[in-house]
Amino acid sequence: MLSTVAQVKTDVLIIGSGAAGARAAIEAAEFTAAVTLAAKGAPRRSGTTNLAGVHYAAALGHADEDTPWEHFHDTIVEARWLADQELARVMCLHGPKSVHDLERYGLHWYRTPDGTHYKQLPAPGHSFNRGVHYNGKTGKMVQDALIDEVKRHPNIHLLGDVFITQILVDDSGVVGAVGIHLERGELLAISTRSVVIATGGAGMVFKVTDMETGSTGDGIAMAFRAGADLIAPEMHQFFPTAFVWPETLRGVAVNSSQLWKLGLRLYNANDERFMERYYPEQKEHMPRDILSQCIFREITEGRGAEHGGVWLDTRWIEEFETLRRDRPRSYIWPEKLGVNVQRIEVAPTYHFTLGGIRINTEAETTIPGLYAAGEVVGATHGANRLAGNALTECLVFGEIAGRNAALRALSTTARPAPEAMVRAECQRLRGVLPETGTGRRPRAIYDDLRHAMYHNVGIVRDGRRLRAAVRRVAELREEVRSVQLTNTQHYNVEWIWALELDGMLELADLFATGAEMRTESRGAHYREDYPLLDNENWLKNILVRREGKRHVYWTEPVTLPYLSEVKMRYAEPSR
Amino acid sequence: MPNHPVSSPNDEATIRVRVRRFDPQTNGQPPYWQDFQVPRGRVARLLDVLQYLQQEDPTIATRPHFCRDLVCNGCYVNYNGKPRMSCMTPLNARVTDITLEPLQGYRVIRDLVVDFLDKTCGNSAAEDEAGV
Ligand SMILES: Cc1cc2nc3c(=O)[nH]c(=O)nc-3n(C[C@H](O)[C@H](O)[C@H](O)COP(=O)(O)OP(=O)(O)OC[C@H]3O[C@@H](n4cnc5c(N)ncnc54)[C@H](O)[C@@H]3O)c2cc1C
Numbered sequence: 133m134l135s136t137v138a139q140v141k142t143d144v145l146i147i148g149s150g151a152a153g154a155r156a157a158i159e160a161a162e163f164t165a166a167v168t169l170a171a172k173g174a175p176r177r178s179g180t181t182n183l184a185g186v187h188y189a190a191a192l193g194h195a196d197e198d199t200p201w202e203h204f205h206d207t208i209v210e211a212r213w214l215a216d217q218e219l220a221r222v223m224c225l226h227g228p229k230s231v232h233d234l235e236r237y238g239l240h241w242y243r244t245p246d247g248t249h250y251k252q253l254p255a256p257g258h259s260f261n262r263g264v265h266y267n268g269k270t271g272k273m274v275q276d277a278l279i280d281e282v283k284r285h286p287n288i289h290l291l292g293d294v295f296i297t298q299i300l301v302d303d304s305g306v307v308g309a310v311g312i313h314l315e316r317g318e319l320l321a322i323s324t325r326s327v328v329i330a331t332g333g334a335g336m337v338f339k340v341t342d343m344e345t346g347s348t349g350d351g352i353a354m355a356f357r358a359g360a361d362l363i364a365p366e367m368h369q370f371f372p373t374a375f376v377w378p379e380t381l382r383g384v385a386v387n388s389s390q391l392w393k394l395g396l397r398l399y400n401a402n403d404e405r406f407m408e409r410y411y412p413e414q415k416e417h418m419p420r421d422i423l424s425q426c427i428f429r430e431i432t433e434g435r436g437a438e439h440g441g442v443w444l445d446t447r448w449i450e451e452f453e454t455l456r457r458d459r460p461r462s463y464i465w466p467e468k469l470g471v472n473v474q475r476i477e478v479a480p481t482y483h484f485t486l487g488g489i490r491i492n493t494e495a496e497t498t499i500p501g502l503y504a505a506g507e508v509v510g511a512t513h514g515a516n517r518l519a520g521n522a523l524t525e526c527l528v529f530g531e532i533a534g535r536n537a538a539l540r541a542l543s544t545t546a547r548p549a550p551e552a553m554v555r556a557e558c559q560r561l562r563g564v565l566p567e568t569g570t571g572r573r574p575r576a577i578y579d580d581l582r583h584a585m586y587h588n589v590g591i592v593r594d595g596r597r598l599r600a601a602v603r604r605v606a607e608l609r610e611e612v613r614s615v616q617l618t619n620t621q622h623y624n625v626e627w628i629w630a631l632e633l634d635g636m637l638e639l640a641d642l643f644a645t646g647a648e649m650r651t652e653s654r655g656a657h658y659r660e661d662y663p664l665l666d667n668e669n670w671l672k673n674i675l676v677r678r679e680g681k682r683h684v685y686w687t688e689p690v691t692l693p694y695l696s697e698v699k700m701r702y703a704e705p706s707r
Numbered sequence: 708m709p710n711h712p713v714s715s716p717n718d719e720a721t722i723r724v725r726v727r728r729f730d731p732q733t734n735g736q737p738p739y740w741q742d743f744q745v746p747r748g749r750v751a752r753l754l755d756v757l758q759y760l761q762q763e764d765p766t767i768a769t770r771p772h773f774c775r776d777l778v779c780n781g782c783y784v785n786y787n788g789k790p791r792m793s794c795m796t797p798l799n800a801r802v803t804d805i806t807l808e809p810l811q812g813y814r815v816i817r818d819l820v821v822d823f824l825d826k827t828c829g830n831s832a833a834e835d836e837a838g839v
């Protein structure tokens with residue numbers, strides 16, 4: 133297994149070719165001739181970026197009085213004051229430029245009928261119409277425009293099907309990385325002084341998700357292993373409405389920002405419009421976290437429908453027929469699989485990884501030479517993310533990370549990836565991909581982990597179940613050492629699963645432990661045993677770092693440099 | 708429209724799936740066909756068949772990363788000789804035999820996995836033909 137090692141030399145290594153990674157590559161390539169953009173999947177076709185439905189949030193101020201400051205204000209308030217204000221501010225200030233960048237790369241945004249302005253849509257939580265868009269295909273158009281630009285750039289070496297497994301770090305910071313060339317089954321020793329992690333979120337750690345199936349959080353786990361700080365490991369956003377049936381669609385989001393605006397209604401199995409009970413005034417007009425919790429409660433308290441969901445009713449919406457024809461992928465295609473789009477059975481699905489790698493406004497992690505951008509980063513959105521802010525974050529911090537990574541590479545002396553470190557990683561990989569394991573296959577353990585995390589560390593949490601999750605994860609970690617693998621060297625899918633599982637198990641432990649530490653409820657984090665928001669004790673972030681074999685957790689108060697008067701926009705659900 | 712399952716509830720029924728297997732890096736071993744019986748109740752669309760096969764026989768290579776939602780274009784295979792987006796191909800009760808080959812027009816990595824960065828012939832219209 134992995135008996136040959138090929139050497140790769142590059143100024144900048146970017147891991148992940150989604151929105152954040154591709155943007156970083158384009159920027160780095162403006163400064164240096166040797167940029168490597170590597171993805172474990174097929175570039176353009178892998179990652180969650182393609183799935184982004186509609187909104188790209190940017191305060192262009194074209195059609196109304198919107199400003200980046202208003203955008204920042206909404207972001208912080210909806211984040212339940214837990215966001216890093218410095219990161220959120222940069223995201224909002226640079227948002228408009230990133231819209232123009234994408235246009236330069238070839239994305240022709242929808243415009244107003246006279247063609248003078250970009251068309252901007254409203255979305256829950258945004259005080260202005262802020263969502264630039266390309267109908268239901270925004271994410272795909274963003275991904276395509278970026279990869280087209282990457283391909284035009286002679287300085288970018290695009291590598292598909294390369295799974296990066298480790299970042300090599302010594303006292304001076306990053307000195308290289310190790311990956312596996314999946315087709316050849318060969319180890320790559322990568323010499324580089326600058327690495328950008330842009331590997332996206334970790335939705336696959338949970339059983340039900342709407343994310344791409346490669347969203348296994350590899351980059352967060354890699355940064356952690358390398359010794360970088362992680363922030364907000366307990367924060368995970370669920371999207372309130374996703375198909376529960378048929379099985380093949382379970383977890384796929386029913387794209388509903390538009391439906392919200394037009395007045396969708398939610399009913400439980402007793403035909404009760406239950407949101408009236410929780411919020412008599414706003415009813416369904418509540419942010420994602422609160423809706424998810426209310427729906428989940430209906431289901432767990434026995435008022436769920438046939439397949440464990442609630443009913444999303446579109447029959448009340450006059451314009452539904454127009455919307456349906458406008459968005460065939462969302463509302464006509466599912467009919468072919470037997471869904472009745474007038475009454476869709478839905479439940480929450482894991483949607484966005486709010487926690488992740490800690491960076492500053494220069495996209496620097498706590499390790500010199502290691503940068504991160506996109507969903508892999510934590511704290512930009514605090515305890516709840518607004519629609520459309522994810523893509524903006526990717527483009528804005530992708531640009532910053534790419535530039536700084538290139539500048540660092542140009543101002544440090546290149547040297548070969550230290551052989552001893554490459555050998556040590558080779559040794560570690562032999563443990564992750566054992567040749568003679570006789571235990572269960574990786575996919576079975578992977579499925580068990582996802583099940584345990586969804587049920588114990590999901591939308592509604594309590595201390596007992598969180599501790600049970602930590603124990604279960606430890607058992608699975610033990611079990612995974614003797615995992616049984618098929619022995620082909622060439623594009624071995626079980627290797628991919630085993631490598632992903634290794635990182636997922638690492639993260640699952642951090643997610644559950646972080647959730648147990650936060651003894652309050654805020655945004656996406658809801659504790660049944662601590663149902664109330666607690667600003668006195670918990671306007672803080674949880675951080676974790678690895679020191680040797682130990683995991684060191686600590687908290688840091690949120691700083692409030694720009695908006696300091698903490699006021700909540702919503703009352704929490706009457707629990 | 709009523710909420711009813713598309714495929715037959717009869718769990719005994721199966722679909723016969725022929726898969727073209729090939730590892731270009733293994734000298735001398737020519738491509739061959741392998742047959743599988745896939746329980747109809749487990750698969751509503753072609754994408755489910757790919758996942759089922761991958762789990763039943765982990766020696767097969769299919770791409771494990773996809774969106775499930777008609778936007779990534781990563782799930783293309785040749786289905787009964789024609790390029791098809793597998794997540795957009797429902798399997799109704801009339802489907803009893805399926806032939807799967809790697810997507811035409813790209814270099815084969817192994818079995819059903821192709822290198823999307825390496826087009827082998829001008830026929831990259833393969834995907835356009837599939838109507839996407
Ligand atoms: C259904 C859905 C709808 C959404 N709608 C919106 C929306 O309307 N607006 C919005 O702003 N956001 C939306 N989002 C969120 C947004 O799509 C994501 O947050 C964003 O696209 C993440 O981009 P990224 O570049 O960080 O990561 P990704 O696009 O996920 O890319 C990750 C990349 O890393 C690679 N990779 C991963 N691990 C490794 C490894 N070990 N080695 C090498 N490569 C690796 C992958 O192959 C991939 O290329 C939506 C998300 C979902 C799921």
Ligand code: FES
Nearest residue numbers: 775779780782794
């Ligand atoms: S799974 Fe993404 S297009 Fe089919």
